[in-house]
């Protein structure tokens with residue numbers, strides 16, 4: 001796993017300030033990703049402590065900045081997490097030891113659970129897939145989220161997606177398979193955030209790819225065939 005969720009987004013997620021579509025992708029990623037799960041647990045533990053402290057009028061002004069700095073020190077791969085980060089938590093954040101299952105059920109409380117279960121069990125073959133091309137199919141998922149459109153996308157092996165940029169934000173969660181672009185290779189479990197500064201032409205790996213795409217504006221195709229593809233990318 002190469003791509004994780006940035007600390008600011010995790011803080012908003014833990015505070016319940018993330019849209020339903022994005023919450024679903026974050027919940028799916030954290031189920032697969034121990035480092036992000038530990039960050040969420042640390043944030044939630046810290047919120048609990050701050051609540052108690054503020055009730056006693058003893059809250060420190062820099063506690064939020066300190067928490068962010070501590071979280072950024074945590075490793076972003078599963079390697080060596082158990083030893084290093086546990087001691088870091090104990091020293092600086094004094095984490096409450098959530099059981100793995102408790103952490104998860106707390107953090108996914110606000111998301112669409114049936115859909116979460118289906119996607120995390122790879123149980124989506126019966127969805128009404130629409131063919132966009134010979135190699136790409138999609139399903140629009142209704143999450144009643146006014147901010148984002150959510151599509152499940154399925155790509156055949158070796159699909160080359162035309163060069164494009166983003167007119168807004170795009171978050172991708174890789175459910176199965178992999179693809180690569182200018183940022184590197186993205187495997188199952190990765191959470192990738194893109195915006196207008198990212199221009200890429202992803203190439204799907206040898207076993208194909210299924211991913212969750214969350215966008216707040218259409219893609220903008222920039223290659224030779226851009227003008228043609230853009231007609232089909234209307235929102």
Ligand SMILES: [Zn+2]
Nearest residue numbers: 004005033036
């Ligand atoms: Zn992660």
